[in-house]
Amino acid sequence: MTVALFLIFGATALASALLSVTRKNPVASAMWLVLMFFGLAGNYVLLEAYFVAAVQILVYAGAIMVLFLFVIMLLDLRREQLESEPQPRLPFFGVAAAVLFIAVAAIALLDAVDAGVFPDAAARSTLELDGSAKAIGESLFGTWVLAFEVTGFLLLGAILGAVILTKRRLT
Amino acid sequence: MTSAFLSPVVASGLAIPLEWVVGLGLALFAVGLLGVACRRNILIMLLSVEIMLNASNLVLVGFSRVHSEISGQVFVFFSMVVAAAEVAVGLAIVIALYRLRRSADVDDAHDLHDVDYGPVPGLKLEGEPHHHHDHDEPEAQPVGATGEA
Known part of the structure; x- marks a missing residue:
């Protein structure tokens, strides 16, 4: 049952990612990406990362997508401008890069499976994991508290950078 | 290995083979x-970067x-914090670029790459007299630039 759900959510995520990348209209692209975020959130729930699943919906499908849609509508691209997207100068190399990446990754994955890198199902069937907000919070504000503080500065820098970049006159 | 790969396990999260999770992450x-x-639309390129970040997140969770x-x-x-920062700065660049070019085409x-700046100057070793292109000099306006038009 879990595996079937994983496959359904995974197929949804993969298909909507492909549709999102191939749409001409950025609004349609963003909408398909929302579906991909939901598919991945479903997989996070199946992997018992409940807090991450909730944050995925809130931050990605909520905040980041709203920001994207806001900017897309702000730009107000004409229809003919969207329809006449020029072909990339070297489309072959883009596809070749993706295909080669898939090939190398598949070989590495199969090699890792053969070498027994992934823990055996029987050996890991007793492992417990608490993916609740409490467990994440204890780790975040315990072991990783320094990294957490640094992300505060990162966000501050991003805010300042975004404001300065979009200012009309820098005086 | 193959039998363990396919055997059903009862525990919920562990029932999903990690290989499949990693495979899905790689495909994404x-x-x-x-x-x-x-793609040449800068907005869709930024969305694709989000897809790649999500793929790595999935593998991390697995x-x-x-x-x-x-x-x-x-x-x-x-x-996710880094992704949020990246989107904020990236979209700010998109808006600045659109203001300048009226287009979302990269x-x-x-x-920086269509203007011919001439041949690349050779490597200057320390101690040799320097070329007089100093940093405090105002940058020469390239011939093909359309920004000020």
């Missing part, structure tokens, strides 16, 4: 790579479950 990353490499280690999920949290932003 390849889709994102395809988007960045093949390994976190299998090793029963919560740090993986904390890393996903940090990765090929319209070619000031």
Whole structure:
């Protein structure tokens, strides 16, 4: 049952990612990406990362997508401008890069499976994991508290950078 | 290995083979790579970067479950913060670029690579007299630039 759900959510995520990348209209692209975020959130729930699943919906499908849609509508691209997207100068190399990446990754994955890198199902069937907000919070504000503080500065820098970049006159 | 790979396990999160999680993550990353490499619309390129970040998040969550280690999920949290910062700055650049070029096409932003600046100057070793192109000199306006038009 879990595996079937994983496959359904995974197929949804993969298909909507492909549709999102191939749409001409950025609004349609963003909408398909929302579906991909939901598919991945479903997989996070199946992997018992409940807090991450909730944050995925809130931050990605909520905040980041709203920001994207806001900017897309702000730009107000004409229809003919969207329809006449020029072909990339070297489309072959883009596809070749993706295909080669898939090939190398598949070989590495199969090699890792053969070498027994992934823990055996029987050996890991007793492992417990608490993916609740409490467990994440204890780790975040315990072991990783320094990294957490640094992300505060990162966000501050991003805010300042975004404001300065979009200012009309820098005086 | 193959039998363990396919055998059903009762525990919920561990029932999903990690190989499949990693495989899904790799496939999503390849889709994102395809988007960045093949599309010219800068908004869709940024969306594709989001797909790649999500692929890595999925793999982190998968390994976190299998090793029963919560740090993986904390890393996903940090990765989301970085993604949010990246989107904020990236979209600010998109808006600035649109204001300048009236287009969301990355090929319209070619000031740095379509202008012929002449041959690359040779390497100057320390102690040799310097070329008089100093940093405090105002940058010469390239011939093909259209920004001030």
